[in-house]
Amino acid sequence: xxxxxRQGLGVARTALQYQQRRFAGNLPVKPNxxxxxxxxxxxxxxxxxxxxxxTMTQVLTFGLLVPYAIxxxxxxxxxxxxxxxxxxxxxxxxxxxx
Amino acid sequence: MVLAVPLLGVTALLFVPSWKTQxxxxxxxxxxxxxxxxxxxxxxxxDSSSAVFQYTNGICSPSGFSDVTLARAASSSxxxxxxFALGVDGISLFFIILTTLLVPICILVSWNNIEIYVKEYCxxxxxxxxxxxxxxxxxxxLLFYIFFESVLIPMFIIIGVWGSRERKIRxxxxxxxxxxxxxxxxxxxILLIYFQTGTLDIEMLYLSDFSETRQCILWLAFFxxxxxxxxxxxxxxxxxxxxxxxxxxxxxxxxxxxxKLGTYGFLRFSIPLFPYACIYFTPxxxxxSIIAIVYTSCTTIRQIDLKKIIAYSSVAHMNFVxxxxxxxxxxxxxxxxxxxxxxxxxxxxxxxxxGVLYDRHKTRxxxxxxxxxxxxxxxxxxxxxxxxxxxxxxxxSSFPGEFLVFIGAYxxxxxxxxxxxxxxxxxxxxxxxxxxxxxxxxxxxxxINTWSDLNRREFFMFAPLIAGILWIGVYPEPFLDAxxxxxxxxxxxx
Numbered sequence: 001x002x003x004x005x006r007q008g009l010g011v012a013r014t015a016l017q018y019q020q021r022r023f024a025g026n027l028p029v030k031p032n033x034x035x036x037x038x039x040x041x042x043x044x045x046x047x048x049x050x051x052x053x054x055t056m057t058q059v060l061t062f063g064l065l066v067p068y069a070i071x072x073x074x075x076x077x078x079x080x081x082x083x084x085x086x087x088x089x090x091x092x093x094x095x096x097x098x
Numbered sequence: 099m100v101l102a103v104p105l106l107g108v109t110a111l112l113f114v115p116s117w118k119t120q121x122x123x124x125x126x127x128x129x130x131x132x133x134x135x136x137x138x139x140x141x142x143x144x145d146s147s148s149a150v151f152q153y154t155n156g157i158c159s160p161s162g163f164s165d166v167t168l169a170r171a172a173s174s175s176x177x178x179x180x181x182f183a184l185g186v187d188g189i190s191l192f193f194i195i196l197t198t199l200l201v202p203i204c205i206l207v208s209w210n211n212i213e214i215y216v217k218e219y220c221x222x223x224x225x226x227x228x229x230x231x232x233x234x235x236x237x238x239x240l241l242f243y244i245f246f247e248s249v250l251i252p253m254f255i256i257i258g259v260w261g262s263r264e265r266k267i268r269x270x271x272x273x274x275x276x277x278x279x280x281x282x283x284x285x286x287x288i289l290l291i292y293f294q295t296g297t298l299d300i301e302m303l304y305l306s307d308f309s310e311t312r313q314c315i316l317w318l319a320f321f322x323x324x325x326x327x328x329x330x331x332x333x334x335x336x337x338x339x340x341x342x343x344x345x346x347x348x349x350x351x352x353x354x355x356x357x358k359l360g361t362y363g364f365l366r367f368s369i370p371l372f373p374y375a376c377i378y379f380t381p382x383x384x385x386x387s388i389i390a391i392v393y394t395s396c397t398t399i400r401q402i403d404l405k406k407i408i409a410y411s412s413v414a415h416m417n418f419v420x421x422x423x424x425x426x427x428x429x430x431x432x433x434x435x436x437x438x439x440x441x442x443x444x445x446x447x448x449x450x451x452x453g454v455l456y457d458r459h460k461t462r463x464x465x466x467x468x469x470x471x472x473x474x475x476x477x478x479x480x481x482x483x484x485x486x487x488x489x490x491x492x493x494x495s496s497f498p499g500e501f502l503v504f505i506g507a508y509x510x511x512x513x514x515x516x517x518x519x520x521x522x523x524x525x526x527x528x529x530x531x532x533x534x535x536x537x538x539x540x541x542x543x544x545x546i547n548t549w550s551d552l553n554r555r556e557f558f559m560f561a562p563l564i565a566g567i568l569w570i571g572v573y574p575e576p577f578l579d580a581x582x583x584x585x586x587x588x589x590x591x592x
Contacts, residue, residue, distance in 0.1 A: 071382070077513040
């Protein structure tokens with residue numbers, strides 16, 4: 001059983017290494033170790049991602065606060081330009097009237 | 099006729115032995131070229147002063163609203179009303195021509211690099227072409243849904259079988275599941291529409307009225323399906339993954355046609371059927387589009403995979419399109435359609451460029467390329483041209499489309515127009531950075547012997563795209579004329 005597991009792990013490791021090496025393709029350049037690792041990490045981002053204070057703050061900021069702010073300003077802009085509510089036309093940068 | 103030719107090609111391919119690869123490729127190419135020529139006839143014979151669906155009875159006999167619609171209405175009392183009616187209007191015309199233009203290019207790009215299951219590959223593309231053409235021309239909501247979903251099957255096979263790496267299976271599943279999940283809600287909405295109106299005929303539905311609450315529910319259900327296809331953030335994850343793993347021809351079809359299915363759905367169904375809900379949800383669409391434009395443009399700047407760069411920039415451009423569509427004015431909608439056509443030329447061209455590099459060197463990492471301008475001058479010239487078209491340089495096809503979208507958006511909401519315009523600046527940033535890294539720089543001595551410029555086949559692949567980009571960029575009038583009446587009808591039908 002342990003042998004089978006070890007073999008399985010070996011195959012998986014080889015597959016991962018094989019995938020890492022393939023980024024450079026067959027160009028006549030020496031594969032850059034850091035580029036290869038970074039590209040691999042980017043592909044497996046769902047495995048690398050961890051919930052911590054920093055990522056939680058980022059998710060809350062860019063997932064909730066920023067969209068809410070954009071939504072609010074968009075709606076506010078509509079309300080400012082609402083003809084049916086008898087609001088005057090907004091003049092952007094002084095308006096176009098002479 | 100346009101639908102029949104690729105199917106005839108498929109039938110012919112079934113009788114050719116699998117080992118005769120050259121014959122198979124020739125049959126596939128010729129049938130797709132013939133389809134393209136016939137689709138051009140559609141444009142030549144098209145009556146641009148009419149907003150009704152044309153060619154409903156035959157290729158050269160434009161038919162009015164009355165006879166076809168009333169005949170279908172007469173049989174709409176039961177579910178047998180679901181009939182295979184086809185028609186073309188000013189909106190679907192250019193999507194049909196775009197589809198028929200891109201499929202021969204897809205077959206040409208795979209001429210040498212697809213060596214296994216060539217017959218199945220060509221059949222998959224011809225079937226995919228038929229399905230896409232049907233989606234753009236079908237006049238029944240349920241049939242639209244069926245063909246809209248069935249496009250997934252050949253695309254799933256193309257990514258899963260002829261993809262480049264081990265992750266292709268994962269990418270194919272992701273593509274399939276994302277799009278299918280959204281569509282389940284759409285099917286429920288279609289059933290609700292049928293039980294209220296008793297018909298699924300598009301022209302009849304344009305005349306029917308839904309309550310405000312029901313419009314909102316139906317709109318959300320349709321939105322769940324179309325937003326995945328566009329794709330809008332946060333349901334865009336499948337796209338870069340699918341692009342990276344798909345073969346070059348798969349990426350061309352994904353970027354050129356499949357992304358347009360979502361925006362075409364908005365245009366064909368959400369806007370004319372649910373006008374109240376469209377106005378109600380416009381701030382939501384605008385918010386999602388702005389986030390998508392800024393977020394994906396910023397994400398593009400930090401990518402090093404060539405295909406991912408173009409995939410993320412596609413997301414940004416398609417969200418320009420949604421802004422134009424929901425600006426609810428003629429300029430915005432016409433600009434959106436023009437931008438979709440333009441994106442259908444520019445983005446496939448950029449994927450073809452990446453395919454040219456990948457065929458030679460089997461890597462897409464930008465880090466390993468440098469100084470292409472010295473070793474591949476013709477390729478470098480075309481790459482710079484397509485990149486400039488991607489950032490809407492005046493004189494290229496994206497410019498009139500984006501300009502009209504901005505006019506439409508500004509009339510509706512100046513804040514949204516301002517935020518969307520930042521996407522153009524960011525777009526210029528990543529495009530110039532990409533050009534700088536790929537085309538300029540020092541060419542390594544080892545590369546000089548191994549790098550070869552475009553061959554004749556590759557050049558002819560790019561030629562129609564260059565012509566299209568310049569034509570729309572310099573003289574977009576014929577395109578705008580053909581779509582104008584249909585756009586007006588779409589906006590003011592109710």
